Amino acid sequence: MEATTGDTGRFSRDFFARDTLEVARDLLGARLVRLWNGRRLSGIIVECEAYIGHDDTASHASRGRTRRNAVMFGPPGYAYVYFTYGMHWMLNVVTEEEGFPAAVLIRALEPVEGIEAMRELRQADRRHLKDRDLTSGPARLTQALAIDGTFNGADLITGDLLWLEPGNPVPDHWVARGPRIGVHYAAEKDRTAPWRLWIRGNPYVSR
Secondary structure (H helix, E strand, C coil), X not given: CCCECCCXXXXXXXHHCCCHHHHHHHHCCCEEEXXXXXXXXXXXXXXXXXXXXXXXXXXXXXXXXXXXXXXXXXXXXXXXXXXXXXXXXXXXXXXXXXXXXXXXXXXXXXXXXXXXXXXXXXXXXXXXCCHHHCCCCHHHHHHHCCCCHHHCCCEXXXXXXXXXXXXCCCCHHHEEXXXXXXXXXXXXXXXXXXXXXXXXXXXXXXX
């Protein structure tokens, strides 16, 4: 499908208004971009997870609409950012039609632009932290790209601080699928659903 709109070089709203698993599949290889202090920080998406509908007991939406998860019920192409474990921000992209709660959690990036700035934001020891550890996990990547709760509800189509750009398509034989991580509380059907997708063999995938 047509991935961009106009001359923006970004994904269109229609790209996100599709089946969530299709969106998750097509986000592999795409680029997440954060404009921070006038600098582009970006990375290639190498791992993500889908959360789909009211009946997905691993999803926040299974509890009904609340102030916290309201963005999930909104239009596609917006950021759903939430705080977890009292210390980590998580970045999701809302998918499907308005009113149906679904989103894709961005789990890992391969850093491309602004790597030294990412090190500063991670407050990392430059001598010891490897590039692959900067953004290999949903909490790490939000810290490395200075993404926090102020981005909850941000429009990723028209926003000027956070957006997504198409990248190089990932061949099907490079795509691996398996159960989502950290959803032990969910029903068995949802714990075992192969809704985590990643680029096979990529060293930046979370461990």
